[in-house]
Amino acid sequence: MLALAKKSFHHPDEVRTPPLTRVEVIVFGNAKAARMTLQPGWHWAEHIKPVAGTPTCQSHHVGTVLAGQLRVTHPDSGEIEIGPGDAYEILPGHDAWVVGDEPFVGLEFETTTVEEYATGGKH
Numbered sequence: 495m496l497a498l499a500k501k502s503f504h505h506p507d508e509v510r511t512p513p514l515t516r517v518e519v520i521v522f523g524n525a526k527a528a529r530m531t532l533q534p535g536w537h538w539a540e541h542i543k544p545v546a547g548t549p550t551c552q553s554h555h556v557g558t559v560l561a562g563q564l565r566v567t568h569p570d571s572g573e574i575e576i577g578p579g580d581a582y583e584i585l586p587g588h589d590a591w592v593v594g595d596e597p598f599v600g601l602e603f604e605t606t607t608v609e610e611y612a613t614g615g616k617h
Contacts, residue, residue, distance in 0.1 A: 503529045510612040513541045517612050526608040530557075532564070532598040537591040545612060553607040555584040562598030566590040576600075 499522055501507070506518035506529075514533040519526060538551050546552070558581045567573045568588040575593060576582050582600075584590075592598045602608055 512545055512612050515541060515612060519608055524605065526605045528602040528608040528611070529560075530598075530600050530602055530611075532562070532592050534592055534595045534597065536598070538589050539591075542612060550587050550589055551584075552586040553584075553611055554586055554604050555582065555602060555607055556604040557582055557600045557602040560599040560601065562596045563593040564590055564598045564600070565593050 501520045501522070503518050503520065507521045508519040510517040510519070514536040516531040518529045518531075520528070542551065543549075559576050559578050561578055563575055563577045565573060565575045566582075566584055566588050567590070568585065570585075570587070602611070
């Protein structure tokens with residue numbers, strides 16, 4: 495492994511495109527990061543649940559918001575809305591949807607989630 499490495503989301507190692515979703519994945523050895531773009535009208539229960547096959551999202555998300563707004567509900571914690579400049583941690587068992595008419599763009603840093611999100615694995 496190199497001591498220094500640089501990659502661009504303009505040329506990701508992998509791209510996933512379920513409906514209204516674009517997940518661009520960057521790989522650095524065992525570490526992975528993703529840029530997730532969710533279009534207006536995106537709702538986990540409608541657009542990812544059919545791929546995931548679970549009643550709620552089972553991913554552990556850790557990231558930061560670059561643009562747009564996302565509302566997230568969790569039975570243990572209620573509801574939050576995240577937007578530009580917010581850092582977030584979202585535990586498994588949630589639902590989420592884009593709020594407003596601007597795409598939501600977030601950077602994700604939890605490697606297992608980046609590996610599996612929108613692939614038919616754990617979501």
